Amino acid sequence: xIAPRWRKVLRDIAGTPLRTAxxxxxxxxxxxxxxxxxxxxxxxxxELKTMYTDTRPxxxxxxxxxLVTDSLVDTARRVAGxxxxxxxxxxxxxxxxxxxxxxxxxxxxxxxxxNVRMDRVTGAxxxxxxxxxxxxxxxxxxxxxxxxxxxxxxxxxxxxPIRIAGTVHAAGLAPGWMExxxxxxxxxxxxxxxxxxESQQLRILVSGDRLDERHxxxxxxxxxxxxxxxxxxxxxxxxxxHPHAAQMDTFLFLLGAFGALTFALSAVLVANMIHALLxxxxxxxxxxxxxxxxxxxxxxxxxxxxxxxxxxxxxxxIPIGISAGRAYARFCASxxxxxxxxxxxxLWIIASEVAAGIIVPLLVALGPVWRVSRISIHEAFSNDxxxxxxxxxxxxxxxxxxxxLPRPMMLSLRTTFHRRGRLILTVATLAAGGAAFxxxxxxSAAWTRTLDADxxxxxxxxxxxxxxxxxxxxxxxxxxxxxxxxxxxxxxEAGAMLGDYxxxxxxxxxNSKLLDLPLLEGRWLKPDDDGVCVINQSIASRGDLVLRINxxxxxxxxxxxxxxxxxxxxxxxxxxxILAASGQSGDLTRGVRIVTRRHDIPAQIAAxxxxxxxxxxxxxxxxxxxxxxxxxxxFADHLVIIKSALIFAALLVVFVGGLGLTTTLSxxxxxxxREIGILSAIGATPLTIARGVVIEGIxxxxxxWCVAVIAAIPITFALDAVTGQMFIRSxxxxxxSPAAVAGWLLLAxxxxxxxxxxxxxxxxxxxxxxxxxxx
Amino acid sequence: MISLQHISKTYETPAGSFNALRxxxxxxxxxxxxxxxxxxxxxxxxxxNMIGGIDRPSSGSLRIGGANIQSLTHNELAAWRGRSIGFVxxxxxxxxxxxxxxxxxxxxxxxxxxxxxxxRRHAEQLLERVSxxxxxxxxxxxxxGGQQQRVxxxxxxxxxxxxxxxxxxxxxxxxxxxxxxxxxxxxLAADGKTLLVVTHDxxxxxxxxxxxxxxxGCVA
Numbered sequence: 001x002i003a004p005r006w007r008k009v010l011r012d013i014a015g016t017p018l019r020t021a022x023x024x025x026x027x028x029x030x031x032x033x034x035x036x037x038x039x040x041x042x043x044x045x046x047e048l049k050t051m052y053t054d055t056r057p058x059x060x061x062x063x064x065x066x067l068v069t070d071s072l073v074d075t076a077r078r079v080a081g082x083x084x085x086x087x088x089x090x091x092x093x094x095x096x097x098x099x100x101x102x103x104x105x106x107x108x109x110x111x112x113x114x115n116v117r118m119d120r121v122t123g124a125x126x127x128x129x130x131x132x133x134x135x136x137x138x139x140x141x142x143x144x145x146x147x148x149x150x151x152x153x154x155x156x157x158x159x160x161p162i163r164i165a166g167t168v169h170a171a172g173l174a175p176g177w178m179e180x181x182x183x184x185x186x187x188x189x190x191x192x193x194x195x196x197x198e199s200q201q202l203r204i205l206v207s208g209d210r211l212d213e214r215h216x217x218x219x220x221x222x223x224x225x226x227x228x229x230x231x232x233x234x235x236x237x238x239x240x241x242h243p244h245a246a247q248m249d250t251f252l253f254l255l256g257a258f259g260a261l262t263f264a265l266s267a268v269l270v271a272n273m274i275h276a277l278l279x280x281x282x283x284x285x286x287x288x289x290x291x292x293x294x295x296x297x298x299x300x301x302x303x304x305x306x307x308x309x310x311x312x313x314x315x316x317x318i319p320i321g322i323s324a325g326r327a328y329a330r331f332c333a334s335x336x337x338x339x340x341x342x343x344x345x346x347l348w349i350i351a352s353e354v355a356a357g358i359i360v361p362l363l364v365a366l367g368p369v370w371r372v373s374r375i376s377i378h379e380a381f382s383n384d385x386x387x388x389x390x391x392x393x394x395x396x397x398x399x400x401x402x403x404x405l406p407r408p409m410m411l412s413l414r415t416t417f418h419r420r421g422r423l424i425l426t427v428a429t430l431a432a433g434g435a436a437f438x439x440x441x442x443x444s445a446a447w448t449r450t451l452d453a454d455x456x457x458x459x460x461x462x463x464x465x466x467x468x469x470x471x472x473x474x475x476x477x478x479x480x481x482x483x484x485x486x487x488x489x490x491x492x493e494a495g496a497m498l499g500d501y502x503x504x505x506x507x508x509x510x511n512s513k514l515l516d517l518p519l520l521e522g523r524w525l526k527p528d529d530d531g532v533c534v535i536n537q538s539i540a541s542r543g544d545l546v547l548r549i550n551x552x553x554x555x556x557x558x559x560x561x562x563x564x565x566x567x568x569x570x571x572x573x574x575x576x577x578i579l580a581a582s583g584q585s586g587d588l589t590r591g592v593r594i595v596t597r598r599h600d601i602p603a604q605i606a607a608x609x610x611x612x613x614x615x616x617x618x619x620x621x622x623x624x625x626x627x628x629x630x631x632x633x634x635f636a637d638h639l640v641i642i643k644s645a646l647i648f649a650a651l652l653v654v655f656v657g658g659l660g661l662t663t664t665l666s667x668x669x670x671x672x673x674r675e676i677g678i679l680s681a682i683g684a685t686p687l688t689i690a691r692g693v694v695i696e697g698i699x700x701x702x703x704x705w706c707v708a709v710i711a712a713i714p715i716t717f718a719l720d721a722v723t724g725q726m727f728i729r730s731x732x733x734x735x736x737s738p739a740a741v742a743g744w745l746l747l748a749x750x751x752x753x754x755x756x757x758x759x760x761x762x763x764x765x766x767x768x769x770x771x772x773x774x775x
Numbered sequence: 776m777i778s779l780q781h782i783s784k785t786y787e788t789p790a791g792s793f794n795a796l797r798x799x800x801x802x803x804x805x806x807x808x809x810x811x812x813x814x815x816x817x818x819x820x821x822x823x824n825m826i827g828g829i830d831r832p833s834s835g836s837l838r839i840g841g842a843n844i845q846s847l848t849h850n851e852l853a854a855w856r857g858r859s860i861g862f863v864x865x866x867x868x869x870x871x872x873x874x875x876x877x878x879x880x881x882x883x884x885x886x887x888x889x890x891x892x893x894x895r896r897h898a899e900q901l902l903e904r905v906s907x908x909x910x911x912x913x914x915x916x917x918x919x920g921g922q923q924q925r926v927x928x929x930x931x932x933x934x935x936x937x938x939x940x941x942x943x944x945x946x947x948x949x950x951x952x953x954x955x956x957x958x959x960x961x962x963l964a965a966d967g968k969t970l971l972v973v974t975h976d977x978x979x980x981x982x983x984x985x986x987x988x989x990x991x992g993c994v995a
Contacts, residue, residue: 003884003891004873004877004878004880004884005881005884007873007877008870008872008873008877008881011872011873012872015872283868284870287864287868287870288870288881288885289853289856290827290829290856290860290862290868291856291857291862291881291882291885291930291933292854292856292857292858292882292885292886292934293857293885294850294853294854294885295849295850295853296850297885374849376829376830377824377829377830378824378829378830
């Protein structure tokens with residue numbers, strides 16, 4: 001037999017189905033939000049971590065001067081510290097995607113598809129020598145299907161039709177659609193191979209600590225000595241880091257941060273709900289005390305009630321949250337060219353979701369339950385139990401002096417501020433949601449603005465790279481025949497080593513106006529500069545920059561630091577300095593930056609095609625050509641996943657916060673059925689009453705909006721700083737999105753009005769006697 | 776049985792401090808049936824609350840059945856109240872979601888005085904005594920005011936407390952029902968319970984063994 005007090009708990013729950021349903025739904029919304037984020041976060045962190053290491057990524061890539069033969073690979077394998085070695089030449093080609101439109105295509109030559117020893121791919125089928133396997137994330141941008149023949153253009157080696165035999169998944173590669181470049185795989189005896197234009201790459205996997213970059217470098221140097229060949233470059237991919245690790249980190253960080261915010265939001269929401277449920281139990285608690293109930297007995301009753309509601313909320317919110325989280329994890333994985341092999345969150349995550357779903361409500365219930373169980377009987381039986389009378393606070397008295405408002409509105413205002421506990425909780429719930437919403441959209445807008453600012457800083461429309469150096473006069477002559485070309489500049493470009501890192505040297509024309517990158521420190525280059533340079537934020541050096549260029553060492557003074565979106569290390573120096581340092585001739589060029597007559601996207605694309613045609617006719621081999629809009633699009637595609645996380649967070653917050661607001665305000669109205677009865681008794685029409693309550697809802701919404709806007713500022717600052725540092729190594733510029741700020745105000749006011757209107761209309765229609773008798 | 780010496784109670788309100796009780800001395804022996812009368816706001820209910828341990832005096836000493844209830848903690852006081860005092864209120868204060876029988880069983884539940892399976896029988900006996908046994912499984916809202924007050928009295932008797940405190944128990948009832956309630960109180964007093972009843976009911980005065988009048992917080 002159940003003791004009468006526990007029967008009371010059960011009947012209180014069952015006897016007020018609307019109130020119980022509202023409370024459970026609000027708590028379930030919180031559980032849903034938290035478990036969705038926790039689930040996707042835990043699946044993604046686990047899967048992304050193993051995804052990359054499972055490919056056995058090469059520790060180092062040695063670029064050789066000549067062919068990588070089998071005997072050379074054997075020699076490398078025998079070097080101490082080498083676990084394995086493999087030849088993996090790379091062919092840089094272009095794939096035709098339309099009339100005069102070519103897509104960069106990087107083809108990896110695989111020694112033996114049945115025995116890929118590192119940088120593994122999955123799904124490879126045997127292919128013929130005139131076939132390629134396309135990386136699955138690249139297939140879409142080739143505008144071709146499996147089985148199609150496509151035209152591949154080789155550097156200086158004409159064009160070849162080649163069949164796409166199938167797709168493979170190379171989890172270690174960045175997604176092709178994001179890079180705007182396709183990757184594929186060919187056989188050792190592929191018809192596309194031509195030793196002189198391939199990058200001859202020897203990949204090694206070290207034994208011992210594979211995450212120790214210094215160890216890897218030592219082993220790579222030993223291999224260099226052992227094979228006794230000219231190694232032009234040793235590339236060491238950051239050990240253990242996927243090429244898009246920064247992007248993933250940023251994304252996961254945001255997911256985690258908004259997970260925490262959603263958690264905070266649901267905690268406040270639950271607190272609010274419990275507060276609303278317990279306030280009206282004050283009198284009953286007092287009666288039980290007069291019957292001899294101890295504080296502990298009363299507290300356990302109400303904590304029991306909260307537990308029952310929490311369990312119901314969990315049963316509803318967690319399963320839905322987990323399935324939504326799994327779906328979202330799959331979506332994100334596809335964005336990162338990853339496949340989820342196991343879409344179940346770890347058991348401990350589910351366990352902690354359940355534990356949090358019970359412990360959090362109990363913790364936030366402790367305050368109100370303590371109050372209910374400790375309240376003195378005397379206090380509980382007096383009217384307005386537990387509330388300080390209106391007029392005892394300075395603010396009340398100030399409010400009471402506002403007499404120029406219509407009386408019903410005055411009443412609404414004073415009631416709102418009188419019920420302080422309720423006001424604070426409701427405003428806090430809404431503000432937590434609003435702050436998260438505004439911050440998410442702010443950070444999203446900051447990324448867009450960073451992207452736009454970077455695009456604006458580059459005032460050319462088309463950039464063409466040539467397969468080798470050509471006389472500037474020849475290129476200029478070819479371009480002169482293209483009517484779309486308004487202006488062209490031939491900047492000096494070279495590669496250099498800064499310590500162990502490769503950096504790009506870019507030398508704009510002395511009077512160039514095509515580059516206006518935002519300065520973080522110092523100044524930009526001046527026409528008469530020499531021996532100085534400007535670096536981007538990815539280079540940590542300060543003072544003098546010591547570079548090795550083609551075996552020579554140069555020392556340039558750093559005069560400025562610029563901010564760029566592309567995370568590569570770049571050094572800007574006067575054109576003549578770079579020419580001198582790299583020993584290039586000023587009459588030759590490998591690249592050209594072009595300003596077209598019109599700057600819109602179709603014009604840029606049309607110009608690119610015309611330039612490609614003109615250079616082709618002049619016998620100038622183009623390595624790559626792209627419109628600036630295309631580069632911008634590629635950057636934007638890198639941000640898709642981050643923006644998706646932010647928009648997802650904003651929507652989740654709208655859902656949880658909106659549901660929270662609706663349920664809270666509805667409960668508030670139910671709680672006031674008695675008060676509404678009194679108003680009806682003294683002649684208020686249902687419309688007057690409804691208007692009053694709706695005004696209260698709106699006052700709370702507007703208040704919460706003010707708090708949300710203020711709270712969003714530090715959150716935005718922090719997220720801008722952290723995500724910017726993670727992804728582009730520089731904090732994003734703070735930006736408060738007017739659309740987000742206005743959007744939340746609108747949303748909060750509409751939700752507040754709607755969610756108070758319906759319950760108050762119901763209450764106002766109750767017979768006065770019924771309302772006054774309402775317990 | 777009940778002994779009050781120099782009991783005073785002062786409330787701090789926004790309008791200043793207010794002396795609800797001033798230096799009250801009172802002795803009530805076991806089995807007495809006492810009516811406390813006085814105007815609205817004179818301090819009758821405050822006095823009852825002091826005796827029931829609902830409120831604490833600002834000064835003075837208070838002993839009930841040998842217990843110095845001022846020295847009890849919040850929780851000890853609740854346990855003491857559950858066994859020693861039965862309360863009856865003007866608005867009955869039955870818990871709306873519990874049936875009549877369950878309302879009566881609730882104090883036994885809190886005090887843990889009877890084995891769980893004996894409580895229902897005891898509740899039925901008490902309801903029988905106050906003549907509402909046939910309502911045992913109804914919810915309070917289905918009962919008339921007089922019936923609800925009878926249930927409240929049965930509930931007050933649940934743990935067989937020596938003292939019954941009633942605060943305007945008939946204030947919400949018609950004169951016929953009021954008379955019945957007072958007759959019931961009379962029977963309880965005859966059984967040896969000590970009864971203190973705050974009332975405005977003039978008729979009640981004829982049934983009680985003693986009437987105490989409170990004027991401005993003092994015994995007149």
